[in-house]
Every structure is written in C-alpha cells, then in structure tokens.
Amino acid sequence: MSHEIERMALSRYLDDRHLKRTRQREAILEVFLEVTGHISSEELVQRVRARHPHIGFTTVYRTMKIFCEAGLAIERSFEDGVTRFEIPHEHHDHLVCVRCGRIVEFECSMIESAQDRIAGEYGFRLLRHRHELYGHCRDCQEE
Amino acid sequence: MSHEIERMALSRYLDDRHLKRTRQREAILEVFLEVTGHISSEELVQRVRARHPHIGFTTVYRTMKIFCEAGLAIERSFEDGVTRFEIPHEHHDHLVCVRCGRIVEFECSMIESAQDRIAGEYGFRLLRHRHELYGHCRDCQEE
DNA sequence: ATAGATGCAAATGTTTTGCAGGAAA
DNA sequence: TTTCCTGCAAAACATTTGCATCTAT
Secondary structure: OOOHHHHHHHHHHHHHOOOOOOHHHHHHHHHHHHOOOOEEHHHHHHHHHHHOOOOOHHHHHHHHHHHHHOOOOEEEEOOOOOEEEEOOOOOOEEEEEOOOOOEEEEOOHHHHHHHHHHHHHOOOEEEEEEEEEEEEOHHHOOO | OOOHHHHHHHHHHHHHOOOOOOHHHHHHHHHHHHOOOOEEHHHHHHHHHHHOOOOOHHHHHHHHHHHHHOOOOEEEEOOOOOEEEEOOOOOOEEEEEOOOOOEEEEOOHHHHHHHHHHHHHOOOEEEEEEEEEEEEOHHHOOO
16 A cells, blocks of 8 residues: 555544544545645545545545645645645646646756755745746647 | 836837726826835725725726736735735845745846756746745744 | 534635726727 | 726635534544
C-alpha cells in the first residue's frame, strides 16, 4: 500500500486532536492520493462523488483543510480564482499555460537564494513565497 | 499638472473606442493618480466616495477595468482575495508582510533572467509572472 | 453517552451583469 | 438623438458557517 507516510501523518493528526476516522475522510483521502499534479476543489468533489455520490462538497472543503493542516496537502492558487491542492514533495514553483491550463513544476536554487538575500536586504523574515510564470506552453504556441 | 502621460493615455484610449469622458471617470482618475503604492478596489471606492458620495462601486470596478486596459493601472492580487491596483512603473515584484500588510517592491535582474531561461527550457513563451515573498517586516518581528 | 462529523441551506465577500433611466457626443 | 454610462438590485462564484441530525468512539 503506497502513501504510507501520508496515511500515518493523517492518522497521527486525527488521533492527536481526537478527531474521527469517517467514511468520508477515507474516501476523500483515497481520491486525493491518486492525484498526480494539481487538483481543484471542484474537480476533487466530482471525483469523490463519482464513487460516493452522497458526499457533500462542504465535507470535501472541510476535509482538505484538515489534510493541509496535517501536512498531507498543500494549497495552491493560480490566477483563476480556484484553490488547487497538491501532494507535498520537494520544493518547487510553477509554470502555467494560460491557454490550456497545463501546470509544470520547476526548481531553481539560484532564485531561492536570491529570494533569501532580497528578504534580508529589506529586513523581512521570509515565511514563504509564491512564484509563477505564465505563458504559452509548446503545444499552445502554433497558431 | 502631473501624470500627463497617464491622462493622455486614457484620453487616447477613450477616443479610439468612442468612449465618453464622464464626471465619474474624471473623479476616479483623480483619486487613483494620487495613490502611492497599492490600493484595493474597496479603498478606492471609499476614497472616491469621500469626495463624490453618489458614485457607485460598480462604476469604480468598471472604470478600473478600463484604466487597466488603457495601461494606466496594473491589477495585482496578493493572498487576501482582494484586487489591488498600482500605477505602472519600472518592473518589480513584491515583499508582503503578513502581519501588517505592508507591501514593498523589489527588483532583481538575476531572477528575471533566470525566469526567461527556465521558461525556455520548458518550451514556454513567457507572458508574465508573479513573484511574491511573504514574511514579517522588520517592525513586525519583535514579539 | 458524547464529542465530533455530516449535509443541507443560508450566508459570506468580492466582483460581474441586467436593466431602466440619465448624460455625453 | 443616438450611443454610451451610471447606479441599483440581483446574480455569480468559490468558499464558509449555522444547525439539526447522524456516527464514531
């Protein structure tokens, strides 16, 4: 069984605050762990409902909040007003195609250290950042 | 009279599409050109209404859309769900204090060129980017 | 038995749209 | 006198909250 780490993290998070293991949380976890890349709240609701039609979207929203707090999910938002989630993995930022919506991850340690230096220059204690490049991906350039 | 460039850009934009010069647009322009830094839609509505109580917030939203299209304003959004506007000036990104909301601009050509290189590597034609550093500013660190 | 979870409906907050009346060209 | 603009109310949209009911512990 894969994603043992995520399952254990959730298990511990729930136990620590006396939260319950419910059918709904199990179902949402299953679906979320299958995601590769980024999934919006709405898509997540749809996929969960395909298997468990009774689950309300409110529950999905509330559950994803818990997953984020438990460290199983990271909330991301690009420029279309919807929240997306991804499974945490090594640090990265994103390239977003504004035509097809494709999201590609990139990593650049040079930029990372430049950020630290800049924050320091301005006296900021850096907590997090957001760095997105918007453009047309290769497939969307011909026309 | 300052901001001649902005006024002329708007004038031309309006003329080109046979749009009208109205009292409301004049009023919103006056207020907006006085802004230093970033102003949210809501703050803008308040400031405009302080002088012209009759102006509707719908008009402010619609007018700012026109200003953006005319190149007099740039829309920015940080992580609090509201749209902010700034007067265009040399390219820059932002440091945002998550405690007091202070927004500081920075510029880094090294990051800019790294972005171009990365976009190229992934076959993207870069249109724009978004780069924000979130943290605590100097004044918000003591506690 | 009881703290916690669910799902519906209603509320939220920001921004947009429909429309009838009003103003600029 | 036509075309565009305004302002109100209502809609949109993603997300959150209230609450009565249900369920895991």
